[in-house]
Amino acid sequence: MSDFEVGTVGAPAGGPGPGPAALAQLKKVKKQKVLLMGKSGSGKSSMRSIIFSNYVAKDTRRLGATIDIDLSHVKFLGNLTLNLWDCGGQEAFMENYLSQQRSHVFSNVGVLIYVFDIKSGEWERDLSTYVNIISALVQYSRDAQVFVLIHKMDLVARNHRETDFEAAVTAVKRKTAEACAIVRRLRLDTTTTDPSSSSSQTTLTSPHQQQQQQQPNSSSETTTTQELDIDVQYFATSIWDQSLYKAWASIIHDLVPNLPIIETQLASLGQAIDADEILLFERTSFLVVSKWTSQEGDNNPYGDRFERMSNILKAWKHTCSSFTGTPRNAEQFSDFEYRMGTSFSMFVTKFTTNTFILVCLPPGEARFNSAKLNVAAARPWFKYLDGPVVQPTGMPGTSQMYGMAGPGGYGGYSTMGESSGAGVGET
Amino acid sequence: MGCMAHTGMNNRSGKSSISSVVFHKLPAAETLYMESTARIQKDSLNSFMEFQVWDFPGQIDIFNNPSYSFDLDAIFGEVGALIWVIDALDDYSDSLNRLNMTAMHLSRSYPHITIEVLVHKIDSLTDDYRSEILKDVELRTLDELSDMGYENMPISFHLTSIYDHSIFEAFSKVIQKLIPRLGQLEAMLTSLCRTCRFEKAYLFDVNTKIYIASDSTPEDTTSYVICSDYVDVIIDLTEVYGSWARSAEWRNRLEGEPFSQPLEEQVGCEWAESVMVLSDSQRPIMLREVDRFLALVAIMKEGSYDKMAQINMNVDVVVKGLTEFFEITRAGEKSRVGLQDMVVGPQN
Numbered sequence: 001m002s003d004f005e006v007g008t009v010g011a012p013a014g015g016p017g018p019g020p021a022a023l024a025q026l027k028k029v030k031k032q033k034v035l036l037m038g039k040s041g042s043g044k045s046s047m048r049s050i051i052f053s054n055y056v057a058k059d060t061r062r063l064g065a066t067i068d069i070d071l072s073h074v075k076f077l078g079n080l081t082l083n084l085w086d087c088g089g090q091e092a093f094m095e096n097y098l099s100q101q102r103s104h105v106f107s108n109v110g111v112l113i114y115v116f117d118i119k120s121g122e123w124e125r126d127l128s129t130y131v132n133i134i135s136a137l138v139q140y141s142r143d144a145q146v147f148v149l150i151h152k153m154d155l156v157a158r159n160h161r162e163t164d165f166e167a168a169v170t171a172v173k174r175k176t177a178e179a180c181a182i183v184r185r186l187r188l189d190t191t192t193t194d195p196s197s198s199s200s201q202t203t204l205t206s207p208h209q210q211q212q213q214q215q216p217n218s219s220s221e222t223t224t225t226q227e228l229d230i231d232v233q234y235f236a237t238s239i240w241d242q243s244l245y246k247a248w249a250s251i252i253h254d255l256v257p258n259l260p261i262i263e264t265q266l267a268s269l270g271q272a273i274d275a276d277e278i279l280l281f282e283r284t285s286f287l288v289v290s291k292w293t294s295q296e297g298d299n300n301p302y303g304d305r306f307e308r309m310s311n312i313l314k315a316w317k318h319t320c321s322s323f324t325g326t327p328r329n330a331e332q333f334s335d336f337e338y339r340m341g342t343s344f345s346m347f348v349t350k351f352t353t354n355t356f357i358l359v360c361l362p363p364g365e366a367r368f369n370s371a372k373l374n375v376a377a378a379r380p381w382f383k384y385l386d387g388p389v390v391q392p393t394g395m396p397g398t399s400q401m402y403g404m405a406g407p408g409g410y411g412g413y414s415t416m417g418e419s420s421g422a423g424v425g426e427t
Numbered sequence: 428m429g430c431m432a433h434t435g436m437n438n439r440s441g442k443s444s445i446s447s448v449v450f451h452k453l454p455a456a457e458t459l460y461m462e463s464t465a466r467i468q469k470d471s472l473n474s475f476m477e478f479q480v481w482d483f484p485g486q487i488d489i490f491n492n493p494s495y496s497f498d499l500d501a502i503f504g505e506v507g508a509l510i511w512v513i514d515a516l517d518d519y520s521d522s523l524n525r526l527n528m529t530a531m532h533l534s535r536s537y538p539h540i541t542i543e544v545l546v547h548k549i550d551s552l553t554d555d556y557r558s559e560i561l562k563d564v565e566l567r568t569l570d571e572l573s574d575m576g577y578e579n580m581p582i583s584f585h586l587t588s589i590y591d592h593s594i595f596e597a598f599s600k601v602i603q604k605l606i607p608r609l610g611q612l613e614a615m616l617t618s619l620c621r622t623c624r625f626e627k628a629y630l631f632d633v634n635t636k637i638y639i640a641s642d643s644t645p646e647d648t649t650s651y652v653i654c655s656d657y658v659d660v661i662i663d664l665t666e667v668y669g670s671w672a673r674s675a676e677w678r679n680r681l682e683g684e685p686f687s688q689p690l691e692e693q694v695g696c697e698w699a700e701s702v703m704v705l706s707d708s709q710r711p712i713m714l715r716e717v718d719r720f721l722a723l724v725a726i727m728k729e730g731s732y733d734k735m736a737q738i739n740m741n742v743d744v745v746v747k748g749l750t751e752f753f754e755i756t757r758a759g760e761k762s763r764v765g766l767q768d769m770v771v772g773p774q775n
Binding site for chain 2: 060295319324331332341342
């Protein structure tokens, strides 16, 4: 973790102004330390295997208990590496993380994912471990984002799911506040000169973090009490349905580098081909990286359709894999077309090296065929965004690529380089 | 108008779960929460043909019941197949005895009924053990029946589980026996496969994922699985993007410049058409809806995506043929008697 730089955490959006420096910044591989914690047997490794290694839910029964910390580097898109710390949840390990390995485990954390087993027999004990973990996290990585997954919801009868989830969330919320209070008290005791690196980090990253978190930080002072409240997002999950994809898509959503640019590009593509909806999936996990929906597409009553698409397509990949006998992680299909009479048309196709794109269009053969061609033509401007680190070959080349985006493409730059109004396209 | 009756000895052998999974698309895991059936339940299934499914609770003995007298003619008069569910995880001797009794009874009074025995709940068993149980059930039933002088009974055996595709395959075979002029359908599909060089083609009932016909190449579970999952993908996508009404402005805009045509004119096909190219040796899989209930799904030869235009024309012709076929058989259905005879035909 020595190469982990605080400055890259908030990466592209708040990066230095435009010009070559900004471009280099765009292509920098971003690393994120992601802690996956929770009681032993709560399903941390199972969900990790499903999302990143394409396990089928029932295959996770074969997984053994995680011993100590299982470190894995997941390459996500071309320019984001998730350092996934899958922390074994047995009590002895937990104590170890909180004592000897405390600074090693909890410093420079980008994201903490804490998994609760809804059917755990010892809820109170789980909560007190959670309090310890959160206080350690707040101590070493003030700006980490926290996601709490209430897991194994499939074991709860359908009509009780909502109430049970609400009850769990209320309990966890109370404990989170408790953890913050503990740290607050510690801070007040030790007063000012806090030797841990956390204070300096906070001042460095807070401008970026401000955009990513809803909760406002005051950027200068770190020891004021009220800002110690951390913002936690809660999800009810199960490995047996799409809820897992919903949670993980929101987890990775904020980590994706260059997101504002991708989103603007997607919007201009969508308008150009007259689409109703465009989804961009990461290649192996099939998590939704970015999406765009037209005004008409917004009327779609299925609010859960994004994670549902991930789930459908991933299940389909499993079917293909057992049909063709190719490995689970291999790319299973390259093209999919579907025209549903006068209702809609859609296609899913391999887009850039690391992404698949789903485009939903109004019906019509001509519209469909031209959209397919246009999406193929649009590949180059996205390739640049998620490709591996490549040295930019001077401005003319890049501006030419963006030229294909039409006016929308330029707009993308001016939104990202917020400190100055000058867009790259103007150079 | 085919009819099926489900029975089984044990109360927990899984009859109602089967009905819910196959006919009501209940996820297999959800069947855990189902209550046991206490009464005879009738379910009708609106599909390309009309099916009625009767669910008999395990504890009622319909032939020999002192407290009720069942109108057997009303129940069995129109039934085409009797499905008998045996719990493979349980001691099934009693169930087999009652199956034999029922089979003899039926063969005397309603000889047109075929008996389909589902050796159920095999998901947790190893392959070896599965075939052992199947052999055991088959042997014990047929031996006993032949001892009693009943030879060549229309009885068949299937290994099934609701946790995989086996239950759908078994039902496919049951339904195929109830379809009039199945041979014609198969011939159409076979000739399509030959012309377009398809590896395998199925005609699916979309709602149940039962295939009502396939081409004449040998059966192959993996092909069935991928085709039926493909139907699932299409159904799911249609639900999300196709099941809600778009606004009038949307339609007006689409019908205006630059196309200036009604939407109906802009599309190539009024029903769903789809193709998916697998990365492995570039093998496409195609799907085409025939009507509201049926879809043609085929695994194509590698690299034939480029010839999609020609293939679509051939598929058009077959779809037209299938539509005519069902118009004729549906018209024939009105004279019920004829149909019954045909169902019985192959078995006697």
